[in-house]
Amino acid sequence: MGLREVIFQSITHMAPAAAVAFSIPSGIAFGNGATPLAVVFALVGCLFVAISIGQLARHLPSAGSFATYTSRSIHPSLGFLIGWGYAFVECLIVPILMLNLGFAAADFLAKELSWDPGLWWPWALAGSVLIFLLGYLGVRVSTRTGTILGIFEIGVFALVAVWLIGKAGGDNTLAVFGTKFATNPDFKGAEGVIAASVFTILAFIGFEAAAPLAEEAKDPRRTVPRAVVGSALAIGIFYILCTYAAVVFVGPDNASKDIIFGEGWLSLGRAAWGGFGFLLVFLAIVNSTIANANAGSNAATRTWYALGRIRMLPSALATVHPRYRSPSTGVVIQLVIGVGVSLWLGLQYDPITAFALLATTLTVFFVPMYMVLNLACLMYYRRERPGEFKVLLHGVVPILGILVFIPGFFAAAGLPIFKFIPRLPYPISLAGLIMGLWMVLGVVYLVYAMVRSPERIRATATVLDEEPGPPTQAT
Numbered sequence: 259m260g261l262r263e264v265i266f267q268s269i270t271h272m273a274p275a276a277a278v279a280f281s282i283p284s285g286i287a288f289g290n291g292a293t294p295l296a297v298v299f300a301l302v303g304c305l306f307v308a309i310s311i312g313q314l315a316r317h318l319p320s321a322g323s324f325a326t327y328t329s330r331s332i333h334p335s336l337g338f339l340i341g342w343g344y345a346f347v348e349c350l351i352v353p354i355l356m357l358n359l360g361f362a363a364a365d366f367l368a369k370e371l372s373w374d375p376g377l378w379w380p381w382a383l384a385g386s387v388l389i390f391l392l393g394y395l396g397v398r399v400s401t402r403t404g405t406i407l408g409i410f411e412i413g414v415f416a417l418v419a420v421w422l423i424g425k426a427g428g429d430n431t432l433a434v435f436g437t438k439f440a441t442n443p444d445f446k447g448a449e450g451v452i453a454a455s456v457f458t459i460l461a462f463i464g465f466e467a468a469a470p471l472a473e474e475a476k477d478p479r480r481t482v483p484r485a486v487v488g489s490a491l492a493i494g495i496f497y498i499l500c501t502y503a504a505v506v507f508v509g510p511d512n513a514s515k516d517i518i519f520g521e522g523w524l525s526l527g528r529a530a531w532g533g534f535g536f537l538l539v540f541l542a543i544v545n546s547t548i549a550n551a552n553a554g555s556n557a558a559t560r561t562w563y564a565l566g567r568i569r570m571l572p573s574a575l576a577t578v579h580p581r582y583r584s585p586s587t588g589v590v591i592q593l594v595i596g597v598g599v600s601l602w603l604g605l606q607y608d609p610i611t612a613f614a615l616l617a618t619t620l621t622v623f624f625v626p627m628y629m630v631l632n633l634a635c636l637m638y639y640r641r642e643r644p645g646e647f648k649v650l651l652h653g654v655v656p657i658l659g660i661l662v663f664i665p666g667f668f669a670a671a672g673l674p675i676f677k678f679i680p681r682l683p684y685p686i687s688l689a690g691l692i693m694g695l696w697m698v699l700g701v702v703y704l705v706y707a708m709v710r711s712p713e714r715i716r717a718t719a720t721v722l723d724e725e726p727g728p729p730t731q732a733t
């Protein structure tokens with residue numbers, strides 16, 4: 259794959275349209291009219307970590323990506339735990355997006371054709387099967403499909419956003435980039451912005467997803483860093499544009515009332531171009547959920563492949579299809595998880611609540627992983643490449659990247675240790691417990707592996723130059 263396919267792996271993993279329609283409105287419920295500030299906060303933090311990942315990817319190309327970076331830079335034990343956590347949360351991307359797809363399709367058909375709004379689950383099931391087929395047919399099919407889908411969704415939402423800004427006229431204001439309009443009664447001021455940042459950070463998760471494709475990319479030492487940094491910056495600007503446009507159009511004081519999960523942007527599309535705009539935004543959201551789930555499946559199955567290759571996960575996960583060269587066993591398991599988790603939680607709660615719980619679980623892991631990767635960049639260049647160490651690039655940027663994520667992590671994990679860090683409501687507050695239990699299991703497995711076969715832990719540090727690439731490279 260060339261730069262285009264690799265960068266759209268990251269872009270579609272962020273699901274720009276779905277993030278604007280689902281993730282960011284979840285934050286608006288807490289931050290109200292100040293949510294554009296939370297988006298800027300998330301962009302700055304993610305740019306810091308994108309730069310750090312890019313610097314590591316220049317020298318450590320591997321399907322193991324973040325586990326490999328951490329193993330080589332800090333310690334193989336921590337690298338294993340990063341891989342263990344990533345292998346868990348990345349496979350939740352598909353059920354999260356299938357919940358979005360099911361809700362969006364059911365809501366659309368209920369409003370337009372008076373269908374039963376409770377029939378969201380057939381759409382989630384159908385979407386999971388489609389993602390399975392894209393993944394099974396190989397990385398070229400799935401990434402090229404992602405490129406086409408990504409261009410469409412970004413184009414639709416950007417055009418609607420520009421129209422909304424123009425229509426807002428004199429109501430345009432930069433005050434939305436402060437805390438003035440963070441007026442939620444339970445999350446006022448900085449608390450509202452930090453609570454909203456849990457979901458605006460979620461919107462960015464995926465910019466790093468190019469890294470696990472390093473062994474299937476052309477010239478990965480150049481394409482992966484460019485894809486990671488470029489996607490974070492480009493989509494960050496897109497998020498700011500869309501969030502600002504929506505907030506000033508409906509009015510900052512009305513943001514949490516009018517820009518709600520899923521429905522808000524459908525209404526904005528109708529306000530822009532009538533029924534055609536409504537339909538166009540709906541198609542962009544559906545397109546985005548498919549593209550994001552496809553990219554998430556790619557990243558998850560490649561991570562499983564890398565850990566299966568060194569037998570830290572079952573070796574069957576390193577099996578590839580003889581014709582399509584895809585990690586076929588992993589793709590089948592991803593299908594089971596996509597269907598099982600989305601239907602289980604969606605029927606136990608409802609699609610919106612299930613989405614919020616799973617999404618916050620992702621944030622609980624990704625935020626500390628981003629902090630660890632910043633630290634890995636600093637330590638790698640200090641210890642392994644001291645001659646290339648640059649104070650700003652390998653010192654200041656990683657440290658700032660660690661500091662900026664601290665409030666969001668404690669908020670997502672349900673640990674309001676400071677007054678300005680809010681406590682999220684139940685069942686979203688279970689996210690920290692879920693992720694904590696998974697990591698405890700990881701520690702137990704780590705101790706077992708260190709006693710029985712420590713060479714498998716050390717193998718997490720393997721990079722492309724030291725071992726032949728995966729069979730998926732031979733297409």
